[in-house]
Amino acid sequence: MFSPLSSKLRILNASIGTCAAILTVTLVVHADSPKSAADYTADPAAMLEAYRHVEVASVSDAMEQLLHQRRFMSHRMQANLPTKFAGIALTVKLVKEENNDPDALSGMLQAIDSGGPGSVYVMQVEDGADVAGMGGLMGTAMYARSFAGAVIDGGVRDLAQLKRIGFPVYALGPVPSTAVGHYRFAGLNVPIKCDGVDVMPGDIVVADLDGLAVVPHAKAADVLLLSQKLDNKEHSTYPFIEEFHSIVEAVKKFGRI
Secondary structure, three states: OOOHHHHHHHHHHHHHHHHHHHHHHHHHHHHHOOHHHHHHHHHHHHHHHHHHHHHOOHHHHHHHHHHHHEEEOOOOEEOOOOOOEEEEEEEEEEOOOOOOOOOHHHHHHHHHHEEEOOEEEEEEEOOOOOOOOOOOHHHHHHHHOOOOEEEEEOOOOHHHHHHHHOOEEEEEOOOOOOOOEEEEEEEEEEOOEOEEEEEOOOOOOEEOEEEEEEEEEEHHHHHHHHHHHHHHHHHHHHHHHHOOOOHHHHHHHHOOO
């Protein structure tokens, strides 16, 4: 015999069961989300993804506070297009040497083919402000291999092609020159200096409209956690200032400037 009360109870039990299932899934997902330095260290992909969502200014401040080091590149390093990325440094070094050797720069090209998704091509070009360390061909190859971007302590050319494919490059500026015949490849995944910053292969490079910073691999998890805290403080401060019209009170409350 049909009972309205029984029907209502079945619906209620089903609803409770659904809510419990949703809560369980939510708790499982929440539990799996990396929160500590150990969690991030154990899950490099999650750490890199998290770095894509913090501001470079916060990363720079975090390294100054934790490491007491200047780990950002100067205003000289300019992006060819608005961008935000984070990736793993693949380092390349070129040294000045006049030559007629067709293979003098072969290693520079082979370095690109050794990288892949999430790589950042970081190149030191000795005394290279007026030398294009890369151009459209190299940029297209990096784009095809899903590099996150490139950072060249030297010049860059073929900006039209790089803009067409939307591949981000930070460099000292556009120049039409070539490194061919004037430089020699001197190393892949070796320690380099890029715009005065020490870069080791495997370091994390972060970039946005404010510029570039390089996070030492061994300290990446700790720097990320503090960067996230600084970001949260800053993003909480904005609405406070808008509501109360006082940056003095905002800084007193949140301690971020």
